[in-house]
Amino acid sequence: MSLIIMARSHGLFSGRSRHLSRHGTLSKIGLTRLINRFDVGDKVVVTPHGNKKNIPHPRYRGRVGTVVGSRGSAYVIEIMVSKSAMRTLVVPQEYLQRLTPA
Numbered sequence: 001m002s003l004i005i006m007a008r009s010h011g012l013f014s015g016r017s018r019h020l021s022r023h024g025t026l027s028k029i030g031l032t033r034l035i036n037r038f039d040v041g042d043k044v045v046v047t048p049h050g051n052k053k054n055i056p057h058p059r060y061r062g063r064v065g066t067v068v069g070s071r072g073s074a075y076v077i078e079i080m081v082s083k084s085a086m087r088t089l090v091v092p093q094e095y096l097q098r099l100t101p102a
Helices: none
Strands: 044-046 062-073 073-078 086-092 096-098
Touching: 044 073, 062 086
Parallel strands: none
Antiparallel strands: 044 062, 044 096, 062 073, 073 086
């Protein structure tokens, strides 16, 4: 009998199990999250939740960005990563929340 060695997976959540643990339950996406609409210039917060393949990278969780456009049902947002670096992300609407003024 020969020993079969499988290659290590390098998938989307590889090595991130303790950061992305759902504590046994999957978070649910409500209907209001699915019908959110944003205008250009709105401030939004990136909140990845649920168990889907198209969630934004976990490093952008909780970041505040500005909507600069839309692509299909997703939105193009600009996020300030450091003092001088901006990132442009395409994020589906169910992972965005409107920033409420304090």
